[in-house]
Each structure stands twice: as structure tokens, then as C-alpha cells.
Amino acid sequence: MRNTIKKSLFAAAVLFLFENNSAQIFSDFKYKGNDKIYAENPLKDDEFYSPILQGCYPDPSITRKGNDYYLVNSSFAMFPGVPIFHSNDLVNWKQIGHVLDRPSQLKVDKAGFSEGIYAPDIKYNKFNDTFYMVTTQIAGGIGNMIVKTKDPKKGWSEVQKLNFEGIDPSIFFDDNRKAYIVHNDAPPKGTEQYSGHRVIKIWEYDLEKDQVVAGSDQIIVNGGVDITQKPIWIEGPHLYKKDGKYFLMCAEGGTGGNHSEVIFMSDSPKGPFVPAGNNPILTQRYFPKDRKDKVDWAGHADLVETPDGKYYGVFLAIRSNEKNRVNTGRETFILPVDWSGTYPVFQNGLVPMKPKLKMPMGVKNQTNENGFFPNGNFTFNDNLKNSQLDYRWIAMRGARENFITTTKNGLKINPFSTNIKAKAPVSALFQRQQHSSFEAMVSLDFKPKSKKDLAGITCYQSENFNYVFGITKKDKDFYIVLERTEKGSSTTVSSEKILMSKNIQLQVVANGDEYQFNYSMDGKDFNNLGGKVSGDILSTDVAGGFTGSLIGLYATSSNDSKW
Incomplete structure (x- = not known):
């Protein structure tokens, strides 16, 4: 009887709430979508559109395991955070979820929209068959952090807070099984030369403790390619190794009209790093502002090698409207990269970009079909x-x-x-x-x-x-x-x-x-x-x-x- 009364009272309460809610x-x-650029540039069978992710999908980072590519983006105060995409061909992408999908991982409840998650980096370590995502969470007192997983489709670990300041960390796994983290930071106290002066630091990373090695940090780039020219906001660093040499690729110029991508080379992951003579290797800053189908602000890039030894680069850029408004935000673009010489070169990354690219050999465009993310x-x-x-x-x-x-x-x-x-x-x-x-x-x-x-x-x-x-x-x-x-x-x-x-x-x-x-x-x-x-x-x-x-x-x- 008592249980019956309780159930009746509960049902009445639910009904009251429903009727009064x-x-x-x-x-x-x-x-x-009704953009003129797509109507005027229909695809042929061997073409696809770039950006590959339209709208606010900035700061892309990419990695590969076997034939599987994974790509992540900044998400700021959005919840869940860090959207993650999967592809087998770099053209057709499916969103498989979010890296940070639990309140225990993402503390953005008091963050402004442009706070929260900045510049995530995703990398696969073949030596322990583990994926790592490192980022800066400007919220909840977290700062720089890392999570990991054996399978990006099955969820990620809890957050490990990293013991260093600055932003834009990325992780690098050397072929001798050592690991490093590089990131943007302020110059040492008292050495700042101008507004926007930043440095790139490197730390050794302990894979057992999932923490940087205390005292191992050192500056590997001060200011940018040429500090006498007062370059601003050297950031978004990524470290690569090819033919026994180490390459450090960074954004430079601030994420606006002067944005670019630059590269340095060294015999050691700790430097000294020497800038390439042909920097920048990617930018859209040199062209008329009224050019047709304008792509601008290109930079903040990451590279991936395909199974057959080719390279591609993903990066952010914007497409403004007729009044130069940037309502769609920073989008994810892709270009093939020629690395047949000493340094990588973004193909057609130093001329006004086109809306269409040639399809990789043997790939069929399935965007907006079979669960693949749409574009156009x-x-x-x-x-x-x-x-x-x-x-x-x-x-x-x-x-x-x-x-x-x-x-x-x-x-x-x-x-x-x-x-x-x-x-x-x-x-x-x-x-x-x-x-x-x-x-x-x-x-x-x-x-x-x-x-x-x-x-x-x-x-x-x-x-x-x-x-x-x-x-x-x-x-x-x-x-x-x-x-x-x-x-x-x-x-x-x-x-x-x-x-x-x-x-x-x-x-x-x-x-x-x-x-x-x-x-x-x-x-x-x-x-x-x-x-x-x-x-x-x-x-x-x-x-x-x-x-x-x-x-x-x-x-x-x-x-x-x-x-």
C-alpha cells in the first residue's frame, strides 16, 4: 500500500512538472549551403574540394597508423571537445566522435567561447601501439595536458596535467624510442624584445610517467625565422624526422592576414635549428585582397606521410564573404606536399589557392555519402x-x-x-x-x-x-x-x-x-x-x-x- 501511494505521488509530481514546464x-x-564558389566550380570525377572540413574546424593535426588517418581540431568551449575524424584516403572523412567527451576531461563550464581547448596535436607511437593527444586547456586550472588510447574509436584516458607553461604543445616519437614535447612559450623573463615575441621550447618526455622530464627544457627557436625582423607568434610547432634529419615546422605571423608556415632543420631534436632559405613554405599573404575565390590566413599546419611515401599537409585558412567578414571561421584545408628535396614544399601553397584539388590515385569521392562528412x-x-x-x-x-x-x-x-x-x-x-x-x-x-x-x-x-x-x-x-x-x-x-x-x-x-x-x-x-x-x-x-x-x-x- 505504501509503495502504491509513493508511486502515485511520484507520477503526480512528474505530471505536474511536465504540465508546468x-x-x-x-x-x-x-x-x-548556397555558396557561389561551389556552383561555379563543379567537381569532375577526379577532383575534390578543399577545405575538407567547412566551418569552424581550426588548428588541424593529423596522424596515421597503417591505412588509417586520424585528424583533430580545436574546440574551445564547445562540449564535447576535440572533434576527431577518420579516413583511409585523405579525401573521405567520417567523424568518429570527440576526444574529450566526459566532464572529467573537459572543465570549460566557466570559459568564454574562445577559451578552452587550443591547438590539439594527435600522434601515433608505433613502439607501444598508442595514440596520444596533447593540447592546452585554458580553463579549469588545467593548462597543458595529454590523453591517450589504443583505439581512437573506443574512447580516451583521463587527463594527465603536464608540468610546463605556454601553449600549443605537440609530441614527437623518435626512432630510438625516445619522446619529446615542443611548444610555444614566452621568452625568458626580461628578454622580451617586442610585442608578439615568443619562443619554441623542447622537453624530453617520460613515456612511463606520462610527464615531461624536469629540467630538460631548452629553447630551440627564439622569435622565429629571423628575430631581427621582429616576427610575431611563432607557434603551433611540430617535429618530424626524415633521412636522419630533424625538421621543426611552425606557424609564424599570427593567425590573421600575415599567417604563414615556416620550417627549420637540425641534426638533433634539441637543435640548433637552422631556418630554410625559402621560408615561408605556406602562406596567402602576398596576393591582392580582391582576388577571386580568396583563401586567406593560411598556416598552423601538420604533415602526414602516406603508406607509399607521399606527403600531405593539413592547415587552417579562412574564406571571407564580400565584406571580408569571417563568419565561417577557420576551416581545415589540405594540400599535397613535395618532399623530394631537402625541405617540404606545399604544392600551390605559395600561389592563390583554388577550391578544387586532384584526387589521389585510386580514390573515389564519397563526401556526403555513406556516412562521410559533407563538403561543397x-x-x-x-x-x-x-x-x-x-x-x-x-x-x-x-x-x-x-x-x-x-x-x-x-x-x-x-x-x-x-x-x-x-x-x-x-x-x-x-x-x-x-x-x-x-x-x-x-x-x-x-x-x-x-x-x-x-x-x-x-x-x-x-x-x-x-x-x-x-x-x-x-x-x-x-x-x-x-x-x-x-x-x-x-x-x-x-x-x-x-x-x-x-x-x-x-x-x-x-x-x-x-x-x-x-x-x-x-x-x-x-x-x-x-x-x-x-x-x-x-x-x-x-x-x-x-x-x-x-x-x-x-x-x-x-x-x-x-x-
């Missing part, structure tokens, strides 16, 4: 009813599972009492903006109970720069509202009273710098709210930081929009 159901999400002008449809979310859906500063529930009707978001401007976990499910011009639409079943309740779409560059397009309530009436937040200050662009039926379709249409926010009550005829608005606040050059814009399905019980 303003949770909303999102369904039938559609995203479609693709369409992504998700009814949001599957219990297993697509890997491209991510949250901000905390696990998705903390606020989502999958139902037979779609994805239920249980709103947090934080809104999109909080430097805290927010109840929003994001995917990256992957085109300059696109359409994104979602169906929403939601009836807010108060002005504090809001649900809809957000276009999000950071907690301080974003648009929110959603449904809320004022007195007894329902309203659709468009809010713009710039430098943390919000203004209502437009609002309109609506009569709520069961579902409303929300749509954002971008054409370069122009964004439009539309809604439909019948799924056929769309009404615009607020006219054409600028995408300036969604661009890195306006908002700052290192990320691209995200498109989010968003809900909050702490709406503060005013109109």
Missing part, C-alpha cells in the same frame, strides 16, 4: 528524433545530455535559468555555420508561460556577439522577437505579436553579410521579421576570438529581451 520540442531541422553545397536534414545525436551537434560549456531529451515528436530542450549571454552552460544545441550563404530551418512546438520563457534559433559567435530569434510571451500574448547582442549589450531589432498554433517554423537565411530571420505558421508562407540585418557581429574580425559562427536551437527560462 515550458520545455519545447524542436523537429525537422534543415540546413542547406550540401544539405543536412535531421528530424531530431534519433536517440543518438549526429556528432556535429554540440553544446556550450557542458554536456548536451544535461538539457536534452529525445522524444517521438522531436528533441525536447529543458531550459536552463541562464541565457545565451551567460559565461556558463546554456541550454542550446549547436552546429557550425559551414557556408557564407545558407538556409537553416527548424520546426518548434512551444507555448511560453511567461516573459522569462523563450525558445528559438540563435546565430552565435560568442556570449557577447549573437542574434536570438524566438518565441516568448508578454502579458497574455505571444510574441516573436529578434534580438541583437553586440559587445554584451542587447537591443531588440523587431518584435511582432502572433497567434500560436501547434508548430511554428523558424528560418534564418544568410547571403554573405546579409541575414534574414523568417517565420511561418503553416510551413509554406514565410514572414520576415526585422528586414535584412548585418552578419558583422558573427565575424571574427568584429567579435574577436578564434571561432566561427554557430547555429543553435536555443531555450531559456531567463529571457531578458525588452521591446
